[in-house]
Amino acid sequence: MSTLNVAGLFDISGKIALVTGAFSGLGRDFAEALAGAGAVVVLAGRRIDQGRDVAAALVAAGHQAHAVAMDVTRAESVSEALAWIVANVGVPDILVNNAGVTLTKPLLDVDEQDWGSIMDVNLDGSWRVAQGVARAMKEAGRAGSIINIASILGLRVAQQVPAYAASKAALIQLTKAMALELARYGIRVNALAPGYVETPLNRDFFATEAGKGLIKRIPARRLGQSAELVGPLLLLASAASSYMTGAVLVVDGGHTVNTL
Numbered sequence: 565m566s567t568l569n570v571a572g573l574f575d576i577s578g579k580i581a582l583v584t585g586a587f588s589g590l591g592r593d594f595a596e597a598l599a600g601a602g603a604v605v606v607l608a609g610r611r612i613d614q615g616r617d618v619a620a621a622l623v624a625a626g627h628q629a630h631a632v633a634m635d636v637t638r639a640e641s642v643s644e645a646l647a648w649i650v651a652n653v654g655v656p657d658i659l660v661n662n663a664g665v666t667l668t669k670p671l672l673d674v675d676e677q678d679w680g681s682i683m684d685v686n687l688d689g690s691w692r693v694a695q696g697v698a699r700a701m702k703e704a705g706r707a708g709s710i711i712n713i714a715s716i717l718g719l720r721v722a723q724q725v726p727a728y729a730a731s732k733a734a735l736i737q738l739t740k741a742m743a744l745e746l747a748r749y750g751i752r753v754n755a756l757a758p759g760y761v762e763t764p765l766n767r768d769f770f771a772t773e774a775g776k777g778l779i780k781r782i783p784a785r786r787l788g789q790s791a792e793l794v795g796p797l798l799l800l801a802s803a804a805s806s807y808m809t810g811a812v813l814v815v816d817g818g819h820t821v822n823t824l
Contacts, residue, residue, distance in 0.1 A: 759816025
C-alpha cells in the first residue's frame with residue numbers, strides 16, 4: 565500500500581497565481597496566503613501605486629510577488645495586463661477572480677447605471693479575466709485552476725442587494741459553464757462562496773443592533789474571519805482538489821442552511 569503524501573497535495577510552490585482586486589481587503593489576504601504557500605503571486609488592480617507597495621512588502625518578507633495595473637471593466641486593460649504577465653512572469657497556473665463591488669439599495673431605487681456597474685465588475689469582469697487566462701493556459705498546454713469568488717448571496721438572497729445577488733448567482737452559473745467546457749484541457753473552474761466575513765469596511769455595521777441581529781441568524785453565531793477562507797482557497801488552488809470542477813465551496817458558518 566502506497567503512502568499518501570498529504571502535505572504534498574496542497575503544495576503550490578513555484579506556481580504562478582494571479583489575484584484580481586488584490587491591493588486591499590480579501591484580495592490582499594488571498595494574495596498573501598498564496599505567497600505564503602510558496603506561489604509566485606501577481607497582484608492585479610486599478611490603483612497600481614498601492615499594488616506596488618503590497619508587492620514590495622511581500623518581497624521584503626521573502627516571497628515572490630509582482631503588481632500589474634488591471635481594470636477588469638475594460639477589455640483592453642485586461643488583455644494588456646495578461647500579455648505583460650505572460651511575457652514577464654509566465655502563464656498563470658492559478659487565477660483567483662476576486663475583483664468585485666457591492667451596492668446596498670432598495671430594488672425600486674436601483675437605476676441603469678447602478679445595475680450596469682455591478683454587473684460590469686462582478687460578472688463581466690470575471691468573465692473577461694477568466695477567459696483570457698484560460699486561453700493562455702490552453703495555448704501553453706498546461707493545466708490550471710480558476711477560482712471565482714462568489715458569495716452566499718448568489719445562492720440565497722437578502723434585502724436591498726438585488727444587483728449584487730444577481731451578479732453572484734450569474735457568476736456561479738458561469739463557473740459551471742466554464743468548468744464543463746474547459747475540463748478537456750485540464751483547466752478546473754470552481755467557485756468559493758464566502759458568507760459574512762469581518763473586514764474593516766463592515767466592522768462598524770456589525771457593531772450596530774441591525775448587524776448584531778444578522779449575526780444571530782448565523783448558526784455559528786459569529787462572523788467569519790478572512791483567515792478561515794485560506795484553507796478552502798488552498799484546497800481549490802492545489803492538487804488536493806484535482807477531481808473537483810464546477811463546484812461551489814460554501815464557507816459561511818452554516819448561514820445558507822439556516823431555517824427560513
